[in-house]
Amino acid sequence: MSKKGDFEAVRKDIAKLMHQPEYDDGSAGPVLVRLAWHSAGTYDAETDTGGSNGAGMRYEAEGGDPANAGLQHARVFLEPVKEKHSWITYADLWTLAGVVAIKQMGGPEIPWKGGRTDYVDDSKLPPRGRLPDGAQGSDHLRWIFYRMGFNDQEIVALSGAHNLGRCHSDRSGFEGAWVNNPTRFSNQYYRLLLSLQWRKKTLKNGIEQFVNYDEDSETELMMLPTDIALTQDPKFRKWVELYARDKDRFFEDFTKVFDKLVELGIQRDENGEITNSDNENGGYHA
Template structure:
């Protein structure tokens, strides 16, 4: 067991959990990024509710949201870390895991500060329906992300999280990876979005996505895919400007993604001049860490169109 506040030790043990030969493409990194994103992306600036403080997915009211389908695997992968460091809150652990995963998979260093507390009950769990639906278009993206306080440039930067991971038909309803190497952070997502031809395809479940039909593909090769919200980034003129910039300049994308993701995992957090969180949730016990949960994934794996990672983003 580490000493309380030894986040270096926590980071080291998160890294040790990344390699998963029997899971997806061999890495838990993408689902850690999605877990961090979904734990924070419930924030509503107008009502100042939701956000990364609380780890509300421990409760069915939030964890059972169809948009969070499959994330029980990411949470379970982090339970050995929680066991070694019982002092850390789940809300800190989940957001830190996303930050660590981005860096370890070749992405930028994302600023992260600790201090989040875990909710003591589900009374402050945000309402469902706040996470994006990949089946929608540009207007939907703006509705969801403007509510959190992001602008068009930040929306496109966060969409670059689709450089990692894949969609699962039994979770989000969509199927397949966005890029050729879904365990390596890069700007390939933007390049492929612009350079390849994306054809609509209706899956057997009735969900429509876009796929690239490669004439040189061999039998058994997996098709790359894009969500309707991804394609909307190229058809909306204001979004497309940033898609083109990030496709042409990886360093610019890395810089903007790091800033947007750091902002994302701070949603709903209020800090004083010393960096300490002063949210009213803290009055029930300061740095309140919830008891360790099961190492076995629990909860429904069934989801809706919002189930694919948005920084997935």
């Protein structure tokens, strides 16, 4: 047990669980990043509902959303950290784990502040269907991400997280990794989007994705229809081109946009204290 508020101690323990030789590509990192993203990506700016505050994914209403299939692995990885540092809220732990995982996998240092609560206000529970569907195109991406308050550049920058991890047929129905080294954060995703020939493939379960079979390495890489849409829509494509040639710019923009993602729906005063949730009692002031 660490002292309340000792986020450094929590960071260290998250970093320690990253190495998981038995799991996927040997790292808990990618699924932790996806947990952080899905905890925050339910936000709706207009009604100020959803977002990482409240950690609603612990409950069936949100956790059982088919879009969140597989994220129980991430939550299970983090449980010993929660047990050891019981003062931390799940909402803080999940977002911090994403930030630590990105750094551990060679990505940028993303600023992160704590203070989220685990209080769930039923009237603020996000309905299902707020997370993106990989089978769709650019209109869908704009509809989903504009709702959170992101613009085209931010959509493309956030999508760069698909440098990490893989799709699992028993979770989303899609299958495979986007890049050859899916536990190393880089701009490879953008480079492959532009440099390889992607052809449509229908999987055994009837789901369509894009693939590139590389004869030399004998590996098949994949892209979701939403990933391919980023190259087909001219307003998205110019950012794909920029991030493919300028890794530093990608890291810089990704840092800003991931920070914005995990802060959606959270208001802070000048000292960084959250003002729209009651930290002591774990409830909203609303």
